[in-house]
Amino acid sequence: MRIYTITAAARRLGIRTQTIRLYVREGLLQPGKESGRFVFTEKDMEELARIVRLRQDLDVNTAGIEVILEMRRKILALQKQIEHLTEGIEKEIQSRLKDYLAESAKLPAQPFRKDITKITVQEESD
16 A cells, blocks of 8 residues: 655645645544654545645635535445445345246246137227
């Protein structure tokens, strides 16, 4: 796992280290610390890039960024729940299909019914 110092993170994103410190003070970012210094994982770098984009490109204030980031976290959590539920449903369908096929294989074969008469429908004319 790659770790970035605050200087490397600032250089990579083209911003100043003071800007990153401001985002941390504002609570927008919670990087780890090693030996009293901030360290940034790839996930932190992605979050920092989002913050920079929102602040610089879209001129969103701190409160707006907090709301957007929280909504994004909730959406990602919901997506994971949906994936989990979908997997469960797929497993249930496979299990029931397996049971159905096993039970239907036990049934005697039904001969084709020749006593069914063909029905035709005639259109009425005006």
